[in-house]
Amino acid sequence: MATNEVDTLSAQDAPEFAPAQFVRWFREVAPYVHDFRGKTFVVAFGGELVNDGVLNTLIQDISLLSALGVKLVLVHGSRPQVNEQLQLKGYATRFGRGTEPTSAEALECAKEAAGEIRLDIEASFSQGLPNTPMSHAHIRVISGNFVTARPVGIIDGVDYKHTGAVRKLDVNALNAVMNQGAIVLLSPLGFSPTGEAFNLAMEDLATSAAVALRAEKLIFLTQDRTVHDEDGSVDTELAREDADALLAAGTLDEDTASFLSHASRAVKRGVARAHLIPYNLDGSVLLEIFTHDGVGTMVVEDTLDDLRSATVDDVGAIVQLIEPLEADGTLVPRGRAVIERDVEQFTVLEHDGVIYGCVAINPYLGEGMAEMACLIVHPEWQGSGEGEILLRHAESRARALGARRLFVLTTRTSHWFIKRGFAQGGVSDLPKERQAHYNRSRNSLVFIKRL
Template identity: 55%
Template sequence: MSTVFHFTFVPWFRSVAPYIHMHRGKTFVVGVAGEAIAAGKLQHIAQDLALIQSMGVRIVLVHGFRPQVNEQLKAKGHASRFSHGMRITDEVTLDSAQEAAGQLRYEIEAAFSQGLPNTPMAGSTVRIISGNFITARPIGVLDGVDFQHSGMVRKVDVAGIARALDFGAMVLLSPFGFSPTGEAFNLTMEEVATSVAIALQADKLIFLAEIPGVRVRPDEPEGDDNPIDTELPLAAAEELLARLPGAQHPTDTAFYLQHCVKACKAGVERSHIVPFATDGSLLLEIYVHDGIGTMVVDEKLENLREATSDDVGGILQLIEPFEKDGTLVTRSRTEIERDIANYSIIEHDGVIFACAALYPYPEAKTGEMAALTVSPQVQGQGDGEKVLKRVEQRARAMGLESIFVLTTRTMHWFLKRGFVQVDPDWLPEARKRKYNWDRKSLVFVKKLA
């Protein structure tokens, strides 16, 4: 095995490990558009879902069947009719939907039964449980349009789904529901997935969709200068939805986004739009920090707080690369454990992405901000400023009138944020005695208002 592989695999696996640990025991609801199956993506999606489940994630899979129903109707010479972004289901369409759903469930169960050698599913056993977990009600007449056998979710059998998940099975749901009298209703995959995620209070709702996500500027054409917005705060997502035209088609930005926002507002911590066209997109979205699609998230989930002894390992992992390249002075584990109460951190998804320590010198009414570090994964997103503000708040609470930093490389960052350079002789006597004249660090001070 090549040395190059070792050097690429080991750091990659270490970066993925926190996410594997974090997601263990969590519940994900995954909505797969029927277009993904029509495009021949089922085998790889099944392999990736089996791999995710093998790492301890509880999965509810909801499949769509829009193109499959259209195909059935075309074969019968019957036109597809839509309104308000939903299918109008007459008797012929209901029969076609039931036939398409039966065929798709067979194909999905077959895909999860192939524990083929030399694939991620080798030796795996994935049990699929499906059933009448959804109670539905008719949409009825909406704006003068009679939706007939099209319905909406009335109730989700949370206890039944939870029992199946506790059994270690993957739950498979078709976009069908039944009334208490046994009448069948055609539902949308998006509404079923969203309703189930809310009812279960799932940790994630993920749509494997036709679109790559939400663009930074949704009204403009796609391109390198208009990339995917990988993380959309809930408030920003709501604001965007209010500006967008109504969602009539799955390729409309608002089509999946409206369901992500609904889920997030109802307590589902994170909801995602992920492109099925990209092989392995589920794995990239779940186990890589930046992901590949768009995640709608309540920004309160980002935790800016004081560090505890449990954070020592995460801080060490964060600052180690900067110590190696000389940006930071090397600190031992013992030193960080001793001073852990001095540290403030930003934690997101259980991973520390920024930190800084405050060492007060009360006799001089100043304090040193040390070890200010922001992960390269999130640089440019404002985490440095957030930690700086927290350190300033802590310093003011201690009655300090200024904070100072010693740096050899990042002077411009501090100058832009109100620091001014001073001579090392300015340092408090206790700190001056520890100043490394060989390192020739520059000293910058910021007065606190």
């Protein structure tokens, strides 16, 4: 987990090279590579990243993503650079995190800062020194007038002048660029149909781009503005509702609240995942994308307002889901009384009053394990990722209970679990209490996943 005390690490700090570990890691990464090829990622960062000297390292990792077939849009900010320009020219205006008026003089400073950063980014992508990550890389970066903006206008009597908001993006042009293998670079400036330029907020521009492009991921690289648990560790996954509750509580600092608010808005409007990642950790983008837990905070919509803990009133619906699978031998018969007794272990998926999926978690915390059982999605609802939603919820719940490993017993669906990171084990790998109740006549296979 990344904290504020994490310094950027170099390759020289890495442990001694272990071939077997490298091969295992490379194989574990393969499913992510297949999943993300052809998908669109919007990666956004503020001018602070440039000032802190992290740009070249980031560009190397972005180049790797491009080589793996990810379609990329980079959105950069320039707030500290604009403030530097304003100070050098003797203006008192300074931009903070919120929306503020942009004078004609400040707009000129914004243009200068954006142009300077754009050139730095293009230069970084043009590297090609041997024995570096950019060796043999031929990556085109294309920027242009993709963003149509409108003036913020007058709010509560305050004229925001040249401060703008995104009106629309030229999605067809953006996709055409990415389909040719190039990376799109968006600066925090937009243009009106009359040719006026407007100063845009990087966070708003990135969110608008991710929504318009139906991006798989919106990634904010921050000065460790991740969300932390009470023990100080990074909260690696937040349902959007939980993110909104945190924002409503008003306990977050201004920067974290701003990034989290935009992440929540993006997910609410259809972006699959939004991430807050610290840029002071070398390779943080790769670690977030290609490892199970990541190093930042990911906001998801997976609860869909439908995922909730089961109650006694749900027992009948759970029985209806389970009975067909008990009848064909997929599940061991439980009976209504057992489900009533264990109903607190169940989570259900509900839509418009209809329960169409469920999963149960039975903890064995003395041995750091938990069992996942009764993962069921009604046949009419299958095929849209509901099983994945239940699995991720089960993993999160088991992890929250303190389990380090999650296991399942199955007779029919072994391939489904193998594809999702479970490895086959044996009866002897089960908790002692569970071994005592193992039904040898069913000869169920045991699959285990490290959390």
